[in-house]
Each structure stands twice: as C-alpha cells, then as structure tokens.
Amino acid sequence: MEINTRISTILKDNYGIDATSIEQRPGGWSALAFLVEDKSNKYFLKVYNKNKPSSSQWIDAIDRYTPLVNWLHHHTDLQNHLSKPIFTKSQRNQCEDEQYVYLLSEYIEGTTIGEKQLSPNQVKELAKILGLLHKNTSTIPHELKKQQVKERFDIEFCEDLFSFIHHDLANTNDILLEIVEPYTEILVEKINRLGYLANALKSKSHMFVLSHSDAHNWNLMQGQNLMLLDWECVKLAPQEQDLILIITEPYAEQFLTEYRNYMSYENPDMDAFEFYFLKRNLEDIWEWIKDLRFEGSLKSEEVTLEHLKSSLDTCSRTEEIRKKMLKVFN
CATH class of the missing domain: 3.30.200.20 (Phosphorylase Kinase; domain 1)
Known part of the structure; x- marks a missing residue:
C-alpha cells in the first residue's frame, strides 16, 4: 500500500x-x-x-x-x-x-537551526529550556518519573562494535571497509577508554536531572520561540548529558551564565563530559555502520558516509576536545 x-x-x-x-x-x-x-x-x-x-x-x-x-x-x-x-x-x-x-x-511553523550557528538570543533561550527542564525534575509526578530511563553508564553497544571491527568489517570489500579500516586502532582505543570512564562514573555519586539528551541544532527549531524537538532520548542523568552538546561550542560561556540563572552548576565532572562525548560519537559510528552494511538508511548513502567520516575524525580528536572543555571552566 x-x-x-x-x-x-x-x-x-x-x-x-x-x-x-x-x-x-x-x-x-x-x-x-x-x-x-x-x-x-x-x-x-x-x-x-x-x-x-x-x-x-x-x-x-x-x-x-x-x-x-x-x-x-x-x-x-x-x-x-x-x-x-x-x-x-x-x-x-x-x-x-x-x-x-x-x-x-x-x-510548528519555523525553521530548523541545523548547520547554522545559534544567535546570542537563541543561546539564551536554549539555556532557559535546559535550565527549566533540569530544574523541574523534582516537580514531575512520581509515577511519570519512574517510567523514565535512569542513567547506568551502560555501553553494551561497544561489544557489538568491537566484534564487528575484528570479525566482520573485512568480510566485505566495500566503501565502508575503505573508510573505517584506517580508524580501527583508534576505535578500539576509544572503546577501551569509554569502558574505563563508565566504570569510574558508576563508582561516583551523581545528582540526576531530567535530560533531553539530544539537544543538538537539528532538534532545535526557530518559530515564534526557540523549540526543542524529538524527545526519544530523554532520561534521568547527570547535567553533563545535556551540557556536552554545548560545552565545546563558541557560545559555551554565555550559555553557562544564562543556564545558572535557572540551575546551579558549580562542579563540572570532566570524566562525565568525556564519557558522553565519546559515547555519542561511538554510538553514531555504530548506527551508521549498521545502516550502511546491514539495515539501509533513511538518508542517502552519500550523506550517511559523510556523517560517518566526520564522526570518525572527531573520535580521533578526543584529547584535544577535552582540553577545550577544561578551558571553559578555568
């Protein structure tokens, strides 16, 4: 039909x-x-x-x-x-x-932010949205709150990605092999690093807030107000889950100033920032690999390959990005 x-x-x-x-x-x-x-x-x-x-x-x-x-x-x-x-x-x-x-x-009548940079007023609105979301965690009805996923720092997908790299990647001589093969060593290194961070975070105590967990520019729309869309990933997690998508941007300091008008944030956890940064990149890489090799994508192969290349490159620059995040708080 x-x-x-x-x-x-x-x-x-x-x-x-x-x-x-x-x-x-x-x-x-x-x-x-x-x-x-x-x-x-x-x-x-x-x-x-x-x-x-x-x-x-x-x-x-x-x-x-x-x-x-x-x-x-x-x-x-x-x-x-x-x-x-x-x-x-x-x-x-x-x-x-x-x-x-x-x-x-x-x-919603409006325009997706997408690849455009946020204006200062949009940064202010995004800080308000995430600040209010986090602040209202305590007001959500118990029955509704207990239905939400709670962060456990699980990285089960890494086992599948690791297995694919070692057992399946080279089985098909295709464009995916050509693109991913040069990064296999660094991918294994980052999988191991993510495992280390996950174990470290599991041993810490955390204040969990209601986190959108996917507040990037493609989920932001400018209508009469700035709108935050696509709530599939919402969960209870440390503040760093939402802040990681902002903290490496040029407007990070303005965002934090505005965000603190709604929500206290004085003790950033750099391990949590690195965990969420690495996890997001490795998850994206694994999803695009599955789309290209196994499932087929809603996007064109060309677009999917470009996103995969970009994530592979970003994954190789984790140390540089961690230093950049540290500068925001120093």
Missing part, C-alpha cells in the same frame, strides 16, 4: 482527521516525517518502520516520553518551547498498522 494512502487511513480511523494534504518532509535518522493538513489545522507526523531493527528502541520509547512531554507542556514554563503531542481517539500515544508506527503532534 502506498504510504500516503496508509497515512490517510490511519489518521481517519485513529484521530478522526480527514487529511486534505500529506507532504513528506526531510526527517531524521529514526523516522520518516510528514506535514499533514485538514480543512483547519496542520499536524506533524512521524512514521517508524517496524521492519527496521534499529527502529525498535525509538518505538519502545514513545509510551515513556510522550506522556512526559505532555505533562511538561501543561505544567511548566516550557509550554512555548515544546511541540504538543496529539493522542488518538482512544487516548493512546501512538497507533500502528502491520508495517509502521505513527506518532502525531502539533505542527
């Missing part, structure tokens, strides 16, 4: 929406994205392919984070910075057919 026909049927049966227009939009790595219109409203629809193995983690997260985002929208000052979820007629967070899972939310 053609995807737009599926969507039209799903919207009618589950939301009572008679779609007059269904237009595919550029999406992320986890799902297809569509702008849907009826006679009076616009909606944003994410469509996850159930047959893609890596989609399962994002599908499983929907029932955990959607009620949380809805609560934040109605009970905190984040209301104007979130996209409100839309529930089905039976008050479910999602619906599905035999091939796809569908997630509907209000449509």
Whole structure:
C-alpha cells in the first residue's frame, strides 16, 4: 500500500482527521516525517518502520516520553518551547498498522537551526529550556518519573562494535571497509577508554536531572520561540548529558551564565563530559555502520558516509576536545 494512502487511513480511523494534504518532509535518522493538513489545522507526523531493527528502541520509547512531554507542556514554563503531542481517539500515544508506527503532534511553523550557528538570543533561550527542564525534575509526578530511563553508564553497544571491527568489517570489500579500516586502532582505543570512564562514573555519586539528551541544532527549531524537538532520548542523568552538546561550542560561556540563572552548576565532572562525548560519537559510528552494511538508511548513502567520516575524525580528536572543555571552566 502506498504510504500516503496508509497515512490517510490511519489518521481517519485513529484521530478522526480527514487529511486534505500529506507532504513528506526531510526527517531524521529514526523516522520518516510528514506535514499533514485538514480543512483547519496542520499536524506533524512521524512514521517508524517496524521492519527496521534499529527502529525498535525509538518505538519502545514513545509510551515513556510522550506522556512526559505532555505533562511538561501543561505544567511548566516550557509550554512555548515544546511541540504538543496529539493522542488518538482512544487516548493512546501512538497507533500502528502491520508495517509502521505513527506518532502525531502539533505542527510548528519555523525553521530548523541545523548547520547554522545559534544567535546570542537563541543561546539564551536554549539555556532557559535546559535550565527549566533540569530544574523541574523534582516537580514531575512520581509515577511519570519512574517510567523514565535512569542513567547506568551502560555501553553494551561497544561489544557489538568491537566484534564487528575484528570479525566482520573485512568480510566485505566495500566503501565502508575503505573508510573505517584506517580508524580501527583508534576505535578500539576509544572503546577501551569509554569502558574505563563508565566504570569510574558508576563508582561516583551523581545528582540526576531530567535530560533531553539530544539537544543538538537539528532538534532545535526557530518559530515564534526557540523549540526543542524529538524527545526519544530523554532520561534521568547527570547535567553533563545535556551540557556536552554545548560545552565545546563558541557560545559555551554565555550559555553557562544564562543556564545558572535557572540551575546551579558549580562542579563540572570532566570524566562525565568525556564519557558522553565519546559515547555519542561511538554510538553514531555504530548506527551508521549498521545502516550502511546491514539495515539501509533513511538518508542517502552519500550523506550517511559523510556523517560517518566526520564522526570518525572527531573520535580521533578526543584529547584535544577535552582540553577545550577544561578551558571553559578555568
């Protein structure tokens, strides 16, 4: 069945929406994205392919984070910075057919920040968003909070990446082999370093806050206000989980000044920063390897390869980036 026909049927049966227009939009790595219109409203629809193995983690997260985002929208000052979820007629967070899972939310008129640098005012807004999110951790209802993932510094994916490097990479003479092979030694080194950091962090005590965990520029949209989108990765974690995406940017000092208007932050944990920096890069590398060699990607092969090359290069500069982070706090 053609995807737009599926969507039209799903919207009618589950939301009572008679779609007059269904237009595919550029999406992320986890799902297809569509702008849907009826006679009076616009909606944003994410469509996850159930047959893609890596989609399962994002599908499983929907029932955990959607009620949380809805609560934040109605009970905190984040209301104007979130996209409100839309529930089905039976008050479910999602619906599905035999091939796809569908997630509907209000449509936000605006422009994705993407590759552009944040302006000083956008930095101020982002600091407010993350500061309020972290500050409101204590106000979230217990039943809602206990549904959220709690950071355990697990790195199980590293076993799969390590095994692939040693047993599978060279089995196919393709562009992936050509790109990854020169980095195998450094990848093993970083996997071992990440394991060391994970064990060190497990032995420490931490203050956990509600963390978006993916607040990069492709998940930021400028509309009437700055909006933070895509909450699949939300969890309870140290503040460094969210701050790592900002701390290496040119605006880090301005961000921290603004952030501290909402949330105390006096004792940065450099091991946690390095852990989250390395984990993100190695996870991305592993996801793109799986897309290219096993599962197929929602993006073109060319785009996926460029992202893989960039992450491999970044992974090789961890020491340089740690020194850069230290300078922010000295």
